[in-house]
Amino acid sequence: MKLNPSFKEEVFRAMGEHALRMCYQCGKCSSFCPVFSLYPTRFNPRRIIEMVNIGAEDVLQKDEIWRCTTCYECTENCPQGLNFVELIVFLRTKAYEKGFAPKTPVQELELVRKEGFSVPLSPRAKRWLESNTLIKAGGK
Numbered sequence: 001m002k003l004n005p006s007f008k009e010e011v012f013r014a015m016g017e018h019a020l021r022m023c024y025q026c027g028k029c030s031s032f033c034p035v036f037s038l039y040p041t042r043f044n045p046r047r048i049i050e051m052v053n054i055g056a057e058d059v060l061q062k063d064e065i066w067r068c069t070t071c072y073e074c075t076e077n078c079p080q081g082l083n084f085v086e087l088i089v090f091l092r093t094k095a096y097e098k099g100f101a102p103k104t105p106v107q108e109l110e111l112v113r114k115e116g117f118s119v120p121l122s123p124r125a126k127r128w129l130e131s132n133t134l135i136k137a138g139g140k
């Protein structure tokens with residue numbers, strides 16, 4: 001595991017150093033997490049926070065950061081008020097910028113940018129959408 005103090009400082013600046021330092025690794029976030037309860041060896045929010053707090057930049061290359069559903073259960077139950085969802089969004093953004101994001105979410109993002117949907121539309125759905133948009137535009 002490669003430790004990079006400047007990575008830690010960057011996350012601290014973005015998230016607020018106080019919030020991350022206040023984590024005392026109690027694991028309550030993980031115990032409330034529905035993904036952790038299903039896949040405890042593959043996703044653990046407490047461990048992600050620990051990695052950030054020691055400056056383990058490798059966390060950006062882990063599939064683990066893409067498994068959070070952003071349901072906020074951890075955030076709502078953290079005794080220290082740490083907003084894990086904000087952290088995971090920050091880590092995903094950094095991972096994307098560095099080219100570490102997995103293919104599927106990147107493709108979905110491109111589709112949303114181009115077409116407004118995260119899955120490709122069938123020709124039939126496109127026709128339906130176009131005709132309904134025209135109806136609305138025409139005020140009928």
Ligand code: SF4
Binds near residue numbers: 030046082
């Ligand atoms: S619940 Fe809060 S204090 Fe406890 S490990 Fe998770 S983030 Fe840290």
Ligand code: SF4
Binds near residue numbers: 034070072
């Ligand atoms: S927001 Fe993510 S880490 Fe937190 S409880 Fe939900 S799935 Fe788990």
